[in-house]
Amino acid sequence: VSIAATKSSAGTAVSSGSWSNEGLNFKFTATVGSCGGTIYYCKDTTNACNPTKKATSGTAITDYNTIEGTYYIRYYIKSGAGTPSAVGSYKAMVDATLPTCGTWHGQSTAWTNQNRTITLDCSDGGSGCAASNYTVKSYTSGTTKTEKLSYKIKDNAGNEKTCSTTANIYVDKTPPSIPTVSYNGGSNSCSWKNNYNLTLSSTDDVSSVTY
Numbered sequence: 001v002s003i004a005a006t007k008s009s010a011g012t013a014v015s016s017g018s019w020s021n022e023g024l025n026f027k028f029t030a031t032v033g034s035c036g037g038t039i040y041y042c043k044d045t046t047n048a049c050n051p052t053k054k055a056t057s058g059t060a061i062t063d064y065n066t067i068e069g070t071y072y073i074r075y076y077i078k079s080g081a082g083t084p085s086a087v088g089s090y091k092a093m094v095d096a097t098l099p100t101c102g103t104w105h106g107q108s109t110a111w112t113n114q115n116r117t118i119t120l121d122c123s124d125g126g127s128g129c130a131a132s133n134y135t136v137k138s139y140t141s142g143t144t145k146t147e148k149l150s151y152k153i154k155d156n157a158g159n160e161k162t163c164s165t166t167a168n169i170y171v172d173k174t175p176p177s178i179p180t181v182s183y184n185g186g187s188n189s190c191s192w193k194n195n196y197n198l199t200l201s202s203t204d205d206v207s208s209v210t211y
Contacts, residue, residue: 001030001039001057001077003090008065017091019127019157023065024092026073030057035080047072047089068094068126095126099155101163104136111170115140118167120151127156144169 005014007022014020028039040051043064051074055061064071073090102121117138122129136151150164 001028001075001085001088003028003073003075003088005073005090005092008062016089017093019093019095021094021096021155021157021159023067023094023096025065026061026090027059028055028057028061028075030077032057032077032079037077037079039075039077041073041075043071043073045069045071047074047091049074051075051087064092067092068096070094093127093157095124095155095157095159097124097126098159098161099124099129099153101153101161104149104165104167105133107168108170109168111172113171113173116169116171118149118169120153120163122153122155124155124159127159130154130156139169139171141173143172143174 004027005016005020005024006012006027007014007020008025009022014024026041028041030037030039039055039057041053041055041061042049042051049072055075064073070091070093073092074087075090076085076087078084100123102123104118104120106116106118108116115138118136120134120136122132122134130153134151134153136149137147145168147167147169148164149167150162152160152162154160
């Protein structure tokens with residue numbers, strides 16, 4: 001006797017010990033002799049139960065298609081003469097819950113002319129995240145104060161979730177304008193004075209100018 005598992009809605013085959021993002025249906029297939037035979041199965045979380053429920057070869061079992069987590073389907077067939085086969089086992093691993101958006105890292109409201117990289121944490125209590133931390137975007141040129149960011153995280157069962165935020169970047173790699181110089185005699189005075197007051201004037205539309 002053999003067992004096949006498929007996703008409850010998509011009908012996609014799932015092998016034993018592989019994660020599924022949907023509940024599972026099961027179907028047994030058996031070849032019996034002229035005396036016939038009966039398939040028995042059971043479900044538990046320790047792979048130790050005694051199969052006592054009866055199943056029909058080729059008929060889907062839908063008893064467990066809403067269950068999440070890890071569990072086992074154990075099964076065997078007993079011939080019409082009363083001879084049992086060895087007990088088989090299928091390990092089901094189901095996680096239909098979306099992962100959780102975690103903390104966004106790398107933000108700041110202090111201006112810098114250095115690179116900044118925004119990363120995002122992921123958490124998942126079922127199959128686990130495909131990665132615990134994702135690199136969302138690096139800022140290595142130009143000027144950015146804030147930006148709306150979206151990133152799709154994924155768990156090992158294939159569930160995906162889009163996380164969004166307005167991130168504080170505060171990266172300014174654009175130089176300020178070339179300063180102009182003026183002084184108390186004008187911009188080009190030829191008159192002698194015993195002192196001059198020089199004034200520098202420059203503009204920066206984003207992070208401002210410090211002299």
